[in-house]
Amino acid sequence: SAVISQKPSRDICQRGTSLTIQCQVDSQVTMMFWYRQQPGQSLTLIATANQGSEATYESGFVIDKFPISRPNLTFSTLTVSNMSPEDSSIYLCSVEDRGDGRREQYFGPGTRLTVT
Amino acid sequence: GQQVMQIPQYQHVQEGEDFTTYCNSSTTLSNIQWYKQRPGGHPVFLIQLVKSGEVKKQKRLTFQFGEAKKNSSLHITATQTTDVGTYFCAAGSARQLTFGSGTQLTVLP
Numbered sequence: 001s002a003v004i005s006q007k008p009s010r011d012i013c014q015r016g017t018s019l020t021i022q023c024q025v026d027s028q029v030t031m032m033f034w035y036r037q038q039p040g041q042s043l044t045l046i047a048t049a050n051q052g053s054e055a056t057y058e059s060g061f062v063i064d065k066f067p068i069s070r071p072n073l074t075f076s077t078l079t080v081s082n083m084s085p086e087d088s089s090i091y092l093c094s095v096e097d098r099g100d101g102r103r104e105q106y107f108g109p110g111t112r113l114t115v116t
Numbered sequence: 117g118q119q120v121m122q123i124p125q126y127q128h129v130q131e132g133e134d135f136t137t138y139c140n141s142s143t144t145l146s147n148i149q150w151y152k153q154r155p156g157g158h159p160v161f162l163i164q165l166v167k168s169g170e171v172k173k174q175k176r177l178t179f180q181f182g183e184a185k186k187n188s189s190l191h192i193t194a195t196q197t198t199d200v201g202t203y204f205c206a207a208g209s210a211r212q213l214t215f216g217s218g219t220q221l222t223v224l225p
Contacts (some may be wrong), residue, residue, distance in 0.1 A: 027154075033212070042204065043159065043215045092158060099197070103147060103208050107158040 002095050004108035012114045013083055020079045021111045023093035024074055029072035033105070034066070035092045043092065049076050083115045120145075120207045122216030130224050135192040137219035139205035146187045147208040150179060153218075154201040162190075164208075195223045 003026040014021050023032065047055040047068055055068040063112040069077045080087050094107045121140045129135050139148065147166045163172055165181035165188060165199040172179045178191045192199055201218045206213040 040220075045212055045214075048212065058212075069161075100174045103164055103213075104161045105147065105149070105151075105159075105213060106161065110158050 001104075002029065002097065002106045004093060004095065004106060006108040006111050008052045008111055009109065010112040010114075011116060012044045015084050015115055017083055018079055018081045019066060019083065019113060020077050020089055021093075023076045023078070023108055025074045025095055029095040029097075030073070031096050032070065034068065034076075034078045035094065035107075037090045037092060037110070038088075046078070046091075054107070063096075080113065083113075085115045088113055088115045120148075120205055120214060120216040122219055124219055125217065126220050126222070126223060128222045129195050131197060132194050135195050135199070135221055137190050137203050137205075137221075139188045139190075139216050141186050141207060144185045145188075146185075146210075149150055149206045149208060149213065150188075150190055151204045151206060151215075152201050153172045153204065157201075159204060168194060192221075195221070197223050197225055199223055 005024045005036045032049045035043040036046055037043045042085045045058050046061045046066055047057045049068045049070040049074045051070045051073050065081055067079045090112050092107050092110045094105045097104045123138050149164045150162040152162055153159045163179050169183045170181040170186050178192045180189045188205055190203055200220040200223050204218045205216040
């Protein structure tokens with residue numbers, strides 16, 4: 001299993017500003033994922049970030065709003081740009097272990113974002 | 117991506133009672149995974165099912181994958197307060213996981 005840390009754990013931001021969330025993994029991984037989870041709701045995939053290539057965004061999410069960096073195999077950042085109250089949510093990064101026929105995703109502790 | 121429907125949305129049980137959550141898809145799934153999220157926590161992987169009709173057990177938890185690979189269930193026998201949380205199924209495709217809406221389990225002591 002992978003150990004994932006995220007920073008910050010929570011933040012309160014003003015509308016119109018941007019926040020960058022960091023995700024650090026204790027081992028090298030090919031695929032990293034960014035999810036959004038609104039209170040009491042399921043997880044929605046924002047984008048998949050592979051090292052050395054552009055992130056792949058899901059329907060409803062665009063690079064200008066959620067730019068992602070993946071500079072190496074253990075680190076990624078997600079920026080929430082020009083925030084509005086609708087962006088208030090928990091943002092989670094995850095990695096996937098696909099060894100030996102397995103598919104297991106491991107999640108970071110999440111970043112709880114409140115936009116006022 | 118694939119869509120999965122999960123029911124019920126909420127379940128309150130008395131400690132010691134059994135609990136089941138169901139996950140259904142209109143399309144055949146290549147695999148299905150189950151995750152548990154404790155209140156205030158992050159999702160934690162429980163299990164992956166791949167084969168038609170597969171049944172796996174983890175102590176009091178029993179996971180099933182339907183014969184047609186379109187549905188799955190998680191059954192907890194004799195619930196305990198430590199079972200409290202939201203249980204998500206997730207359908208795996210080549211590229212991503214699609215999570216169900218989750219079942220929030222409350223266990224009353």
